[in-house]
Amino acid sequence: MNHFELAPANDFIWNQTAFTQFLIDNQHKPIYLNTHHEGVCLKSAGIYDLLEQFGYSDVTIKTNNLLEQHPQYKILLDDPFKFFQVEHGNYQDLHHWTQQKIFGCFYNRPVWYRIGLAATLQHDNHSALINLRAPFDTEDNRGLAEVQQLFNYAPDAFAKFAQVFVNWPCQLEDQDGYTIGNTTTGHTDQMAKFYADILIDIVAETWCSGNTFFPTEKTVRPMWLKKPFIVFASKNYLCYLRQMGFRTFNDFWSEDYDGYEGRDRFIKILELIDILAKKSINELEEIYWNMQYTLEHNYNLLASQNYDTTITYIP
Numbered sequence: 001m002n003h004f005e006l007a008p009a010n011d012f013i014w015n016q017t018a019f020t021q022f023l024i025d026n027q028h029k030p031i032y033l034n035t036h037h038e039g040v041c042l043k044s045a046g047i048y049d050l051l052e053q054f055g056y057s058d059v060t061i062k063t064n065n066l067l068e069q070h071p072q073y074k075i076l077l078d079d080p081f082k083f084f085q086v087e088h089g090n091y092q093d094l095h096h097w098t099q100q101k102i103f104g105c106f107y108n109r110p111v112w113y114r115i116g117l118a119a120t121l122q123h124d125n126h127s128a129l130i131n132l133r134a135p136f137d138t139e140d141n142r143g144l145a146e147v148q149q150l151f152n153y154a155p156d157a158f159a160k161f162a163q164v165f166v167n168w169p170c171q172l173e174d175q176d177g178y179t180i181g182n183t184t185t186g187h188t189d190q191m192a193k194f195y196a197d198i199l200i201d202i203v204a205e206t207w208c209s210g211n212t213f214f215p216t217e218k219t220v221r222p223m224w225l226k227k228p229f230i231v232f233a234s235k236n237y238l239c240y241l242r243q244m245g246f247r248t249f250n251d252f253w254s255e256d257y258d259g260y261e262g263r264d265r266f267i268k269i270l271e272l273i274d275i276l277a278k279k280s281i282n283e284l285e286e287i288y289w290n291m292q293y294t295l296e297h298n299y300n301l302l303a304s305q306n307y308d309t310t311i312t313y314i315p
Contacts, residue, residue, distance in 0.1 A: 002026045004033050006047065008040040010111070010209040013047065023054050030058035037078055039065040039207045039214020041234070066240075066311045067211045081309060083217045084302065086224070087185045094196045095226045097288055099281055103128040103273065104198035104227075106191050106218075110134035112149035113232050113266055114204045118170065119161035120270055121202075126277045129198050130170040131191070153263040157270070187217035188224050195225035199284055200276065202269075205233035208261065213240045213311060223302055226295040228252070228288075232269055235261040236314045244307040247294040252287050 004022045007014035022031075035042075042048055042061065048070070051059065059073040064080040103121060105128055107114040114132070121128040135141045151158040172194060195201075201222040207214055212234045219241070222229045228249045231237055238248045238258040248255055253276060257268035276284075301307050 002029055002031045004031065006033055006035050006040075006045075008035055008038060008042075008045045008047070010040065010207060011044055011046070013045055013050075016046075016050075020050065023050060026056070027054045028057060030060075031056050032060045032062070034062040034078070035064065037064055037082075039063065039080065039212055041065060041207065041210030041212040042068060042070075044210030044212075064214045065207070065211075066213045067313050069313075080214055081307075083215060083220050084305070084307065086188075086220075086302070091188070091192055091195075091224055091226075094192055096196055097199050097227075097285075098197050099199075099285070100197035101127045101129040102199050102277060102284065104194065104201045105129070105204075106131045106194070106201070106221075107204055108133050110145040111204070112146035112153060113208065115145060115147070115161055115165070116150050116154050116157035116266060117202055117204060117232065117269070119164050120157050121273070122164045122167075122170070123160035124274075124277075126273065128202075129172065129194055131172040131194065132168060132170045134165075135169050136165060154266055157266070188221045191221060192225060195222070195227055198227065199288060201225075201227050201229040202273070203229045203231040203233070205231060205237070208233050208265075210234065211313070213237065215241065220302065223298040226299055228291060228295070230257075230269055230272060232265060235259065235265070239314055240311055243311055244309070245301055246307065247297050249291065249294065251294070252291055 004019060006019060013019055040063070042063070060076060061073055062076045062078050064078045066077070066080045068075050103126060105118050105121060107118060110132070115134060118130050118132045122130060134145060136145065147158070147161070150161060173190070175190065203218045203222065205218055206216055219229065219231060223246070236258060238255055241248060253272060257265050257272060260268055
């Protein structure tokens, strides 16, 4: 079977020219596609639109998106829970809050919502620990940053970005990328030492467009470190986590942002950050201690690996 490995982003394909040529060369044949072990929504990335321009005897697509469906093509799941699988959870010495910072932002690729969140937190002088691997020193590096998308989706955040990006990268660690390995344990080990100083992890997931649910180490890491999280991701992302048996934090702050996606979700999260940033350390400390049952529950569910793997799509 003719095979092609996609390099997808949320709303485009990095290797679209090569993919288009592959589609031209293999018309009327069976083809097999994989998403490079990722969980992109294939419709949002434009993959179905391209496929429908041609004809094939059979199409099989391997993905990590638990919500991916298609009436004609065969969809196979790869390893959608791979980031929930860990070698150990030996982070007990970090299960506390030093009260140094309220928020944590630990980001890699400079997609629009990550640079918008980090820029807003920095510009507004919110109490945040920011690790953003986003140098703007070369044309290639600047080309990776989704600055145009930020301007389109959130012009207010773009204005703040324009004022602070000259001080980037805001990098806490010595490494400039994930160097320990593409596993939950490796990613958590690399960033774990920063978690004692923050209370709330502002998670910005990889996949946030369309119908997708593929939690990565970004979501799992605060669970291991017993910290609450706010998540920029796809619509109903928190609902799907709850379907797995995990608890989220609607008992302590509004999670109505989970009913939104894109710019609306971004704005809702910024509003929530503003509310939490205005609370006193004593108020936040009380919230933290009141949520210990929730944090313990998530940690223990990860450790036991007894989470539910059946996800039901929410229209």
